Amino acid sequence: MKITITMRHLFLMLYVSLFISVLAGILVQLFLHPHPHFWWEEIPVFSAVYGFVGCVIIIIASKALGHYWLQKEEDYYD
Amino acid sequence: MIEWFHPGFIYLFGALLVPLLKGKKRLKQAYILLLPAIAFVNLLLMSKGVLLSEGKTWVLTFLGYELTLGRIDRLSMVFAYVFVIASFCMFLYSLHIKEDWQHVSALLYIGSTLGVVFAGDLFTLFFFWEIMAWASLFLIWYGKTKSAFGAGFRYILVHSFGGVCLLAGVLIHLHNGGSLAFDSFTWGIGSEYLGAYLIFLAFIINAAVPPLGAWLADAYPEASITGAVFLTAFTTKSAIYVLIRGFPGVDILIWLGAIMALYGVVFAVLENDIRRLLAYHIISQVGYMVCGVGMGLFGTAAGDAAAEMAINGAAAHAFCHILYKAVLFMGMGAVIEVTGRRKLTELGGIYKYMPITFWLYMIGAFSISGFPLFNGFVSKTMVVHASAMWGYPTIWLMLEGASIGTFLHTGLKLPWGVWFARDTPVCEAREPPKNMLAAMGVTAFLCTLLGVYPKILYDILPYPVDYVPYAPGHVVAMCQLLLFTFVAFWLLRAMLHGTPTVTLDTDWFYRIPGKKVMRFCEGPLMDFASFMDRGTLRMAGFFRALPPKSQTVVENRIDNAFHERVPVLLNFENIYNTIKRAKNRELSFNLIYILIAMLLLLIFILFGVVMK
Incomplete structure (x- = not known):
């Protein structure tokens, strides 16, 4: 039997791993009680939210900075 | 008897043999891979206490100063290990390169970085610091495009500035009664720390800390394909090493x-x-x-x-x-x-x-x-x-x-x-x-x-x-x-x-004014030069009225004054041409200059050893 992996399978894997990572975060918080240094480390999904929001902010802020200020035509220095 | 052989010297002296293996492709490839391997064995022997072991130093006397070429402790060893291991991988990557001088520059670059890592005093540090900057320059120039030449020039200007800061910092530090030994500097606010500030500045230039780090993104992408791989490792990470050591x-x-x-x-x-x-x-x-x-x-x-x-x-x-x-x-x-x-x-x-x-x-x-x-x-x-x-x-x-x-x-x-x-x-x-x-x-x-x-x-x-x-x-x-x-x-x-x-980066501050200076030289300055020329000729014309003999004398004098004496100091055309020529000179030719300079310095050091 030949196994072909389609984009649908890949996305299914992604959803499963997203779910597992969040679930694992909650379980670690509930049962292992790691010693946090900052208050937000006790929120089980903090890293997930930070990763998503951080990524969106980085893209949008940098693009805005480039668009209004830093990006120039390729022959700018010639 | 040599009690310790500096791992960096394996690369520095090894580089000299590469051009002699011209035409023997396999032998040359084996030789280039052998050098990092020998250096690695050398490091292993050092860590086992054979050769020079941890905590000991290799000291030479030079002009009354004690130069420490080998300071071996856990910090220098960890950096030396990774530099040597990485250099093996990188030479494997660039094995197909036929230009010997690319290999030579890479070897000199790595050798001098190891020199920085084992340097126990500020003079030795400065010596290897400078070789590091110059040797790496050629890896950029071997990109062999117009933009690579430009980026290389900007690269070496920034690093020369860093080198001068380091030297000035060292001299001020010594003048203020600091020791030549390269240990952590006392840090504080006040003019008595000026030496430390300048050394710090030199270090963070090499570590590419913004706003002084634009040279990195400017130059590395223009380097040759294999050269860029070497560049990624050594300059910035040796800067981290010296920062850990000094600050x-x-x-x-x-x-x-x-x-x-x-x-x-x-x-x-x-x-x-x-x-x-x-x-x-x-x-x-x-x-x-x-x-x-x-x-x-x-x-x-x-x-x-x-x-x-x-x-x-x-x-x-x-x-x-x-x-x-x-x-x-x-x-x-x-x-x-x-x-x-x-x-x-x-x-x-x-x-x-x-x-x-x-x-x-x-x-x-x-x-x-x-x-x-x-x-x-x-x-x-x-x-x-x-x-x-x-x-x-x-x-x-x-x-x-x-x-x-x-x-x-x-x-x-x-x-x-x-x-x-x-x-x-x-x-x-x-x-x-x-x-x-x-x-x-x-x-x-x-x-x-x-x-x-x-x-x-x-x-x-x-x-x-x-x-x-x-x-x-x-x-x-x-x-x-x-x-x-x-x-x-x-x-x-x-x-x-x-x-x-x-994307504009802080290199804008020297790229645009630099361009303006060149334009000024080509435009207004040359106009001014030809205006002076015409003026001289016209002035000479006034003396036509004089008797023929004194007329020629005066004319010759004026001509002499304007075209031979003044120009020695102020011939803009010549300065401009020299810059242009230096820019276009054969790569290997420049490299030979640097090799000679380096050999001379090495001879000085060896001379110092003999005198001792």
């Missing part, structure tokens, strides 16, 4: 490092050139190390554990960074090698031609992003953990944020844009030469090995390591962070296509 716990470094980590990320979003994008991520990653150095302050109420963690983290991250950054540059170099294209806007869809390169590159990308099981995870988290131990919430958030950006660009945007992004390939491609693939394979293996079994690395760090990278909390948090970064990337991927633009 541990200087608090301004904490902020500079954290800002630097984010600065590289922002610029990487805007970048279209594939290697320049990676170059900005060197700046970003070096930011973690700089931050770590800044947190290495001992003797505070917080206890020394946090400081040890920070210094260990900086050293460990330098170690890991050299390896994964080499893989990344090797991967992008391979793409440029087979396609001849270097812009995201001109690439895409070529995965099916080069899957092996893609997957090896991805190991580097997973490593730099700090995926569990890869080496970035075991080192980057040490620095982040140190910031938590110190209780710096903002620094912690900035460093974690930079991790997001790192994965976004190196792990997602770049491979997506280069190998996928389009349904049909933009051009033909193939896997690169075998030696390049092998080099990527070996380096990627090392990245994974250190990630899976970090004990090898932790055992050689400067301080005892009390840190468990694979604590469940760490692993889960990192997985969440990176997975959700992917989600955001996928939703916004349309915004991340490359755009055909250049």
Whole structure:
């Protein structure tokens, strides 16, 4: 039997791993009680939210900075 | 009898033999790979206490000063190890290069970096520091394009400035009664610390700390394909070494490092050139190390554990960074090698031609992003953990944020844009030469090995390591962070296509005025020169009225004055032509000059030994 992996399978894997990572975060918080240094480390999904929001902010802020200020035509220095 | 042979000298003297092996291809290749191997054995013998062992030094007397060429302790050894190991992988990558002088420059570059690492006094440090700058210049010029020449010139100007700062700093430091020994400098506010400030400035120029770091992203992407791989490792990481040595716990470094980590990320979003994008991520990653150095302050109420963690983290991250950054540059170099294209806007869809390169590159990308099981995870988290131990919430958030950006660009945007992004390939491609693939394979293996079994690395760090990278909390948090970064990337991927633009960086401040000076020379200055010329001729015309004999005398005098005496001082045309000529001179010819200068300096030092 030949196994072909389609984009649908890949996305299914992604959803499963997203779910597992969040679930694992909650379980670690509930049962292992790691010693946090900052208050937000006790929120089980903090890293997930930070990763998503951080990524969106980085893209949008940098693009805005480039668009209004830093990006120039390729022959700018010639 | 020689009690110790400096590992750097294996490269420096080894370089001299390369041109003699002309025409013997296999022998030359074997020889080039043999040099790092010998150096590695040398290091192993040193760590075992054979030859010169830890805690001892190799001292020469020169002009009444004691020069320490070999200071061996845990800190210098960890950097020496990674430089030697990485150099082996990099020479494997560049084995197919036929130009001997490229190998010679690389060998001199690495040899001098090892010289910096083992330097126990400031004069030795300065000596090798300068060779390092000049030898690396040729790796850039071997890019052999007009922009490579320009970038090389800017590179050496910045580094010469850094070198002068270092020398001035050393001299002032000595004048103020400081010792020649290279240990941590006393730091404070006031004019008596001027020497330390200048040395600090030289160090952070080499570490590419913004706003002084634009030279890195300017020059590295213009270097030759193999040269760029060498460049990624040595200059910035030796700067981290000297910062750890000279300025541990200087608090301004904490902020500079954290800002630097984010600065590289922002610029990487805007970048279209594939290697320049990676170059900005060197700046970003070096930011973690700089931050770590800044947190290495001992003797505070917080206890020394946090400081040890920070210094260990900086050293460990330098170690890991050299390896994964080499893989990344090797991967992008391979793409440029087979396609001849270097812009995201001109690439895409070529995965099916080069899957092996893609997957090896991805190991580097997973490593730099700090995926569990890869080496970035075991080192980057040490620095982040140190910031938590110190209780710096903002620094912690900035460093974690930079991790997001790192994965976004190196792990997602770049491979997506280069190998996928389009349904049909933009051009033909193939896997690169075998030696390049092998080099990527070996380096990627090392990245994974250190990630899976970090004990090898932790055992050689400067301080005892009390840190468990694979604590469940760490692993889960990192997985969440990176997975959700992917989600955001996928939703916004349309915004991340490359755009055909250049991004302004702080190099603007010397590129644009520099251009203006050249324009001034070509335009107004030349106009002025010809105006003076015409004036002289007209003045000579006035003397026509004089008797013929004195007329010629006067004319000759004026002519002499204006065309021979004055011009010696002020012949703009000549100055301009000299600059032009120097710019276009044969590469190897320039290299010979530097070799001669270096030999002369070595002879001086040996002379000093004999006199002793």
